[in-house]
Amino acid sequence: MPEGHSVHRIARQFDRNYVGRVVAASSPQGRFAEGAALLDGREAVSVRAVGKQMFLAFDGDLWLRVHLGMYGAWDFAGEILVDPTIASANGRMGQTNQRGTDLVDSDLDGDAPVLDAAGENSLTSIGAPRRARVHVRMSEQTRGLDAPGDHDDADEWPPPVVGQVRLRLMTDITCADLRGPTACELQTPDEVQATIAKLGPDPLVDDPVAGEERFTEVVRRKPTPIGLLLMDQSVVSGIGNVYRAELLYRALLDPHTPGKLVPEEVVRSIWRDWSRLLVIGVETGQMMTMDDLDPEAYRRAMAHRDDRHWVYHRAGLPCRVCGTEIVLEEMGARKLYWCPSCQK
Template structure:
């Protein structure tokens, strides 16, 4: 599932490409036809990410809420002024940016014919965006948006998010920290990759109860998550290892410390990385570096 950094990248791309533009909104697949008709012909005025959800606000006070889930993805294209990424979402891709003044592109003649099950298509005078396979794609009111945001925990990538709220929620429960970090009501935007990597870097065993996590440790978890996720927004991928700990390997070959490295040696101590089922997802950790 795309994690929070991908959704914040989407918000930035929609802001740069579509905010201030009147959009033709349609549902080539047909499943979102009623919702598309409510937004068609209106101006996009805002694009905001919170956790794993994207909120696109229109000038008629309606909001398009999108949760990509496991399979959702946006694809983009446009004229020579478009300098964004052609695909953001699942399945994960690392694409070079396209468009911009340095790119050689054919004259823009509008979006191509829809390919596959396009849930919704947004088209401006200079570009287009197609959404496929989301878990949620709904039109909501401002009040419903406020309720949806209230159900989410603080987002390390949102300016003004309160880390103290995360610390309080985490430490008020005996639920293992590895479970809580995946709970979007505790902290918004962290997924399976960031969970594993953040806990490794803070040397916390994923099975430790939240109540047993010190306040200073919880704050450090927040700060590490914020740093790694900011890197993810900038780089377009989750890269947590440092060059010195990749043993000469390229970043693409050694991007993580523990995630999906079951049985491989820890990059710091050499112990075999462990994994287990935790709340219907696989959690990874180093038994030596993360004893407690």
């Protein structure tokens, strides 16, 4: 499931490439045909992300709410103006986070991109706004840069519809296809506010001090295990399975500890750590949760998920600190990884 950093990156991509432009909307799959018809021909006027949800506003006080859920993803094609605050020439963003996307015909400068094992293309530096042409491979198994002069379906405009596309949003040079979301609906401004009011604080949206106070107050009065509270989007927005495991390890906290028994200073440290990790995730496009890596170790970590986490996806392997076998269990119908020795 896409976690909060991915959704903020997607929102920033829409801000750079859609806000201020008239959008052509359609529903190739047909499941959002009426909604697409209402959006078609309107100007996108603003966008915001809160936790795992994105809200795209159009003229006429009409908002598109998208929650990607477990399997949703956005695919971008065309000319993408990269947001200077994020370090990726974005292609696929969401459940597979750019897998199957190649950077072609680019004029990007700066450091060479680091390609991770899932096909993610993240630059190691953040520069001024840069324009890059990207396309989505028809086969997710095909990766690599096209040779000069190659021609394939990526040369077509608009791009051919591939698979079950719930919603296609197009400008004259950019195309975004939405697939497999949990929620894709139109809302009024009041409905948007009601939706957001049900969500917990988001470090990139809420005032940091107010967000910390709200998070701390809720956690400290709950008998629910902290491992469940961190996944509750009404308690805190944006944390998913990866960040949950890593935040708990970094706090050296047993996931089963009731929220009300977690010391206040630990609860506050978790909020501040989440605020920091979220910014890193938005900037790099990857859930980097290990600190103080030397340049070579950092590059390995950017290239391979197994090198950038303390406990996540390390069931049965020795803890990086104490050597105890990392435990895998189910909590809240999701896999939880933790070290029973460090996290006492």
